[in-house]
Amino acid sequence: MTDRxxxxxxxxxxxxxxxxxxxxxxxxxxxxDWTDIAEEAASLGEERIVVNMGPQHPSTHGVLRLILExxxxxxxxxxxxxxxxxxxxxxxxxxxxxxxxxxxxxRMDYLTPLYQETAYCLGVExxxxxxxxxxxxxxxxxxxxxxLNRISSHDVAIATGGMEIGALTVMTVGFRLRERLLKLFxxxxxxxxxxxxxxxxxxxxxxxxxxVDFIRDALPDIxxxxxxxxxxxxxxxxxxxxLVDTGYLDLAGCMALGITGPVLRxxxxxxxxxxxxxxxxYETYDFDVVTxxxxxxxxxxxxxxxxxxxxxxxxEQCLTRLEQTPGPVMIGDKKIAxxxxxxxxxxxxxxxxxHIREIMGTSMEALIHHFKLVTEGFRVPVGQVYQAVESPRxxxxxHLVSDGGTRPYRAHFRDPSFxxxxxxxxxxxxxxxxxxxxxxxxxDPVMGGVDR
Amino acid sequence: xxTNDESGPDAAAxxxxxxxxxxxxxxxxxxxxxxxxxxxGYGGLVRTVALPxxxxxxxxxxxxxxxxxxxxxxxxxxxxxxxxxGSVVVDRGEMTLHVHRERLLEVVRALRDEPDLRFELLSGxxxxxxxxxxxxELHAVYHLLSITNNRRLRLEVTCPDADPHIPSVVEVYxxxxxxxxxxxxxxxxxxxxxxxxxxxxxxxxxxxxxxRKDYPLGGIPVEYKGATIAPPDTRRSYS
Numbered sequence: 001m002t003d004r005x006x007x008x009x010x011x012x013x014x015x016x017x018x019x020x021x022x023x024x025x026x027x028x029x030x031x032x033d034w035t036d037i038a039e040e041a042a043s044l045g046e047e048r049i050v051v052n053m054g055p056q057h058p059s060t061h062g063v064l065r066l067i068l069e070x071x072x073x074x075x076x077x078x079x080x081x082x083x084x085x086x087x088x089x090x091x092x093x094x095x096x097x098x099x100x101x102x103x104x105x106x107r108m109d110y111l112t113p114l115y116q117e118t119a120y121c122l123g124v125e126x127x128x129x130x131x132x133x134x135x136x137x138x139x140x141x142x143x144x145x146x147x148l149n150r151i152s153s154h155d156v157a158i159a160t161g162g163m164e165i166g167a168l169t170v171m172t173v174g175f176r177l178r179e180r181l182l183k184l185f186x187x188x189x190x191x192x193x194x195x196x197x198x199x200x201x202x203x204x205x206x207x208x209x210x211x212v213d214f215i216r217d218a219l220p221d222i223x224x225x226x227x228x229x230x231x232x233x234x235x236x237x238x239x240x241x242x243l244v245d246t247g248y249l250d251l252a253g254c255m256a257l258g259i260t261g262p263v264l265r266x267x268x269x270x271x272x273x274x275x276x277x278x279x280x281x282y283e284t285y286d287f288d289v290v291t292x293x294x295x296x297x298x299x300x301x302x303x304x305x306x307x308x309x310x311x312x313x314x315x316e317q318c319l320t321r322l323e324q325t326p327g328p329v330m331i332g333d334k335k336i337a338x339x340x341x342x343x344x345x346x347x348x349x350x351x352x353x354x355h356i357r358e359i360m361g362t363s364m365e366a367l368i369h370h371f372k373l374v375t376e377g378f379r380v381p382v383g384q385v386y387q388a389v390e391s392p393r394x395x396x397x398x399h400l401v402s403d404g405g406t407r408p409y410r411a412h413f414r415d416p417s418f419x420x421x422x423x424x425x426x427x428x429x430x431x432x433x434x435x436x437x438x439x440x441x442x443x444d445p446v447m448g449g450v451d452r
Numbered sequence: 453x454x455t456n457d458e459s460g461p462d463a464a465a466x467x468x469x470x471x472x473x474x475x476x477x478x479x480x481x482x483x484x485x486x487x488x489x490x491x492x493g494y495g496g497l498v499r500t501v502a503l504p505x506x507x508x509x510x511x512x513x514x515x516x517x518x519x520x521x522x523x524x525x526x527x528x529x530x531x532x533x534x535x536x537x538g539s540v541v542v543d544r545g546e547m548t549l550h551v552h553r554e555r556l557l558e559v560v561r562a563l564r565d566e567p568d569l570r571f572e573l574l575s576g577x578x579x580x581x582x583x584x585x586x587x588x589e590l591h592a593v594y595h596l597l598s599i600t601n602n603r604r605l606r607l608e609v610t611c612p613d614a615d616p617h618i619p620s621v622v623e624v625y626x627x628x629x630x631x632x633x634x635x636x637x638x639x640x641x642x643x644x645x646x647x648x649x650x651x652x653x654x655x656x657x658x659x660x661x662x663x664r665k666d667y668p669l670g671g672i673p674v675e676y677k678g679a680t681i682a683p684p685d686t687r688r689s690y691s
Contacts, residue, residue, distance in 0.1 A: 126544055127544070414595070
C-alpha cells in the first residue's frame, strides 16, 4: 500500500501547531514558580479559572486529561480529554490472523487482560459456530482466570483509589495482594500481564502440573489480604468522610450514560451479565450479585470488596471442577486448533521436541498442516457477532465482523472504561475539586482500555 | 446478486420473492499479490463476500415479539415498518435491523420508550467500512440492550461515502456522545445533530480517518538478525 491518503501540503502533519487561547491568560507552571503565579493570578482578580489536570497527573489513572473549570474550589464544569494512549489495536488486528488477535486484545485494558481474551475468543467461537465444542476444562480454566483477574483488578482499583485519598496502607496491602495474584497468573500462563493464554477454541496450553494446589495454597493469604483491606476501609472515618455521597450518580443517570458494572450496581440494580446472559457456564456457579443503594463512591468501594470475596467463592468451585475434569483444553477440530505443543527444556519453555520430530521427520502432511494453520490461519464464515462479558468495570463487549477470510474484517471493543468516563461531568460538576479525584477513582477507568 | 445457471428456473423464481444476500465485496486471486503476473496460479479465483441474507418471518424466539412491537409503535406514529426497516437479519442468534437513516431517530425512540421494547441501554456505536459496496460504503452499527426484557438488538444504518451523514442519537441515548465521536474520528461518518462532533482518539488536526479500509496501516520494514520483516500491511495475505 503506497497510496497514502495523508495531506502532503502540511510540512509535518503530526507536529504541534501554535494556538492562542480563546480568552483569558494562560499560566504554565514549571515547578518552583508557584509564588510568582499566585501573585500574578491574584493581581488579575479573577476567581474563575480553567485547570488542566493531566494527562500526566498520577491520580488520573494513566493518561486521562481532566479539564476543570473552577470557581474557587468548586468545579463548575468538568470535561475529559482522552486519546493519549491510542495505539490502533483495532486497526492492527485487521492485519493479523484471528488467533494473533488475542495477543493484541490482551494489551487493551491492562488490568483485565483475561477478560478481553475471553470476550474476543467467545466472539470468534460464536462466528465459527463452535461455542458448544470448546472443551469443558478450557471453559473452567477461563472462569478461574477471569475471577482471579476480577480480584486483582478490583484490588488495584481500591489500592490506587485509597492512595489518592491518602490511605497509603490500603495501597501497600493492595499491591501485596496484587503480587500474590500476579504470581498465580505467571504460574498458569507464564506471564504476569499480556498473557495471550486464551485462544479461539480453548487455551494455549493446559494448566501446569500442580497448578490447582498452587492456587489453592495461595487462597488463605488472598483472603487475609482482602479482609485487611476491608478492615482498613469499611468503617474508616476518613475513608467514609471522603467517599460517602461523593461521585453521586443515580439509576436514571447510569441508564442515560450507558454506565455498567459496580457503578450501576451501586444504584441497587443487580445487573450482572454473568447472571443475565450467562457465558462460560456461569449459570452453574454459585455466587451472589452484590449491590449497594447509596449511589456513591463509598458504595462502589463496598461492592468491589464484596465482589472480591464472591470471586473467591467461584475460584474455589473452579478448582474443585478442574480436579474432576481431565482432558483436552483445545477443540478437537484440527483445522482450528492452533498447534501449541510446548515442553520445558534446559533453557526454559520452547517447542516440544516430540512435535518437531513428528512434523519434521515422519509426517509431511502434519508439517504442511502446521505451516498452513500458523501462517495462513483458519477461515471464519461471513457475518457479525456481538459478545459481552461482565468485566470488573462493567460490560466489556466485542463486535466482530468477518468477511470469510483469515483475518478480522473489523474488530471493535466496547470498553466499559470508555463509556463510564462519560459520567465524569455528571458526577463532578458542582462538587469540590478534591472530590473529583475520589469520583474518578470510583469509576476506575483504565486508559489502556479507553483509548485502545 | 448472481444467479447460477445450474440452479434452474425454480431458484430463479424463488429469488424474486426470497430476500437477497448483501454482497459487500468481490475478492480475486490469493496471497494478496495484485501487481505481478499470476505466478501462483490462483489469480482466476473469484470469491464474493455476501453477508448473511435477510430473514423472513417467523424469526424465531423473541425476535418476532420485538418486530411486532416495533411495527405497532411505528404504526402508531404513522410510519410503516417497511419504510423504516429495510431488512431484518437473524444470524447466529442475533437480530439485526437495517434501518434507513431518515427514520433512525423514530426507530430508536420507539425502541427506548415503547413498554414492550424498552431498550434502555445503548451499549455502543461503531462503524464498518465496505469500500466496494457502492452507495452504502459506511455502516454505523448500534447495539441496544433491554435490561427489562433481557434482550439485545443490533441496528445497522448505512450511508454513502459521498454523503456521509447519519442523524445523531445523542438526544435519545446520551451515551452515544463519545461513541459517535469515535465513529466520526475513525470512519468519517458525520452524525448530524451531535452536540460537539470532534475527534476523540486521534489528535484534533489529524488528517484522514484511520479505520477506513483505504487508510494504510503504516509501519516500516524491521531488520532482525539479517532478515528484513515487511510491515504488516504489505505481507502476504490470504483474504
